[in-house]
Amino acid sequence: MPPEELLADPLIALLAESPLARHPGADSLQRQLQHNIRHAILNGRLPSGTRLPGTRAFALAMGVSRNSATAAYELLGAEGFIQLSRQGTTVATLAHASLTHTPIRTKKPATPTIAERSSQVRDNGLATAESLAFKPGVPALSRFPLALWKRCMDKAIQQAGVSALGYGNPLGEMALRTAIAHHLAVARGVRCSADQVIITEGAQEALALCVRLVTNPRDVAWVEEPGYRGAQTAMACGDLRIHPMRVDHDGIHATDRAWKTHPPRLIYTTPSHQYPLGSVLSATRRLDLIAKAEQHGAWIIEDDYDSEFRHAGEPIAAMQGLVPHAPVLYVGTFSKTLFPALRLGFLVLPDNLLTRADVLLRETLRGGHRFEQLALAELIASGHFSRHLGRMRRLYRSRQQLLREAIATHFAELPHNVTGGDSGMHLTMRLPTDFNDMKIAETARAYDMAPTPLSRFALKPDEDDNGLVLGYGNTSEARIPTLVKRLAQLVKAQISH
Incomplete structure (x- = not known):
């Protein structure tokens, strides 16, 4: 004292x-x-x-x-x-003499708010671990060649050294941009030079970048219905007026009436493997969409997220390369072909947009992940990437076949319809509206399964938007029959209730 x-x-x-x-x-x-x-x-x-x-x-x-x-x-x-x-x-005399002690006030203080656009971003309510079975969008993580990746990383660190510790080119390492341009030309029919390839932190940053580049607040954007939630989020965060466009067997259906009543500034589509229904945008609709976009001054985002895994016939060429100078912004990612934590994606910009966007790109992007970019460039240029894709195609084809057989066996007495399957790492199983897909998905989590409700992909769900999206990329063959049997039991249990 x-x-x-x-x-x-x-x-x-x-x-x-x-x-x-x-x-x-x-x-x-x-x-x-x-x-x-x-x-x-x-x-x-x-x-x-x-x-x-x-x-x-x-x-x-x-x-x-x-x-x-x-x-x-x-x-x-x-x-x-x-x-x-x-x-x-x-x-000292402070602007607010007391922050933890509230004095008597004559006027109620204003409540801090966040941007109105945040209310447009939807929560799917089903956050789950990537290790759970049937979670869509997760590749076979245990099959990734870690030892090979380590060698590529070691080589990148040894050759680049301390020079790669800085930010680097904000548009990405030229070695990787060159490797991607070459791979896309051979594998996807994309027309581009290395200068047109922009490296991003995953596909989501690429989508957000597209919105920043070509739209203004309150512009109209078309998205597929049902469709990828990440695209919906990117549009909402750009203060765009989102119009969902129905998808059928031939992909996104853009009617003449839609072009007249709410012409878009930006169109989002997954033409080679629609997510989540799995349809392919027909050649007629592809060409019509490009022609109408040119007439109306609109841009098209082509999200080519998993078309590397084509299971039936030859790979479907990218929409971007169909005609010269198409108004298409081509987005790709390595989260599906390699592993999500890599956080590397890319955006291919049309030449006429690249020149005008150069200042914005260089002032808003910062580069980074340079060793990872250089290692990935080595993986692609050495041919190991293509060989890895080949192995994964065979694996996913086998897992999908097992999943189809298990569904046919255990859902034989239940009304259902399986769509998709020609590409990718998921199947979609439509169910009658008598079965609540949200409740089924929520219950399935207790049994180490994470299918996504189909209804969560639609902005304005109708009776066809009910079912389960089943990812098989990270679900081993040995578990599939037992898990599908359990899933069928969960669906049947709704009948008794």
């Missing part, structure tokens, strides 16, 4: 009420002093203008070294809580 004469000082009297902790593991005495004084000022117990004791008297009263007292004062002075001068130390 400080001497009686020191207790007359308001700061010392106040701090003496809460002795400093000196047990092992406690914060340093200096940090405790800083915290206690700061808290006393914020809650109004040390009002502005209060004169504080000198560091010698303060240290003596609190039983600390003068160095600790001086350091505490200096930091509080740097933060602006106290003012130090030759005339003495006083509590």
Whole structure:
């Protein structure tokens, strides 16, 4: 306890009420002093203008070294809580004298708000671990060649060294952009040079970048219905007016009436393997969509998320390469072909857009992930990427066949319709509306399964948008029959209720 004469000082009297902790593991005495004084000022117990004791008297009263007292004062002075001068130390005048103590107010303070666009972003309510069975969009993580990837990373680090620790080219490493351009030309029929390839942090950043590049708030955007939720989110965050366009067996159906009543500035589509229904956009509709987009000054986002895994016939060429100078922004990702945590995607921009967007791209992108980019460039250029894709195609084809057989067996007595399957890592099973797909998916999580309700992909669900999207990429063959049997039991249980 400080001497009686020191207790007359308001700061010392106040701090003496809460002795400093000196047990092992406690914060340093200096940090405790800083915290206690700061808290006393914020809650109004040390009002502005209060004169504080000198560091010698303060240290003596609190039983600390003068160095600790001086350091505490200096930091509080740097933060602006106290003012130090030759005339003495006083509590500073703050804009809000009390933040933790609420004085009597004559007017209710305004409530801080967030952007209105946040209310347009929907929560699917079914966040699940990637290890759960049937979760869509997750590749076979256990089959990724980690040892090979480590060798590519080691080579990238050894060759690039410390020079790759900086930001680098904001548009991405040229080695990777060149490798991607070559691969796309051979495998997907994409017309582009390396300069047109922009490296992004996954497909989601590529979608957000598309919105920033070609739209203004309140522009009209078309999205597939049902369709990819990430695209819906990117449009909502861009303050766009979203119009869902129905998907049928031939892909997105853009009617003449839609072009007249709400012509779009931006169109999102997954033409090679519609997500989640699995249809392919017909050649007639592809060409018509491109022609109408050119007439109306619209842009098309082609999301080619998993068409590398084509299971029936030859790969379907990208829409981007159908005609020269198509108004198509081509988006791709390595989250499905390699692994999600890589966080590398890409955007191929048309030449006429690239020139106008150069300043915006270089001022808003920052580069990074340089060793990963260089390692990926090596993986692609060496041919290992293509060989990995071949192995995964065979694996996913086998898993899909097992899934189809299990569904045919265990859902034989239940009305259902399986769509998709020519590409990718998922099947969609439509169910009558008598079966609540949200409840089924929620119940399935208790049994280590994470199918996604089909209804969650639609902005305006109708009776056809009910069912389950079943990912088989990261679900082993040995588990599929048993899991499907259990899933069928969960669906049947709804009948009894």
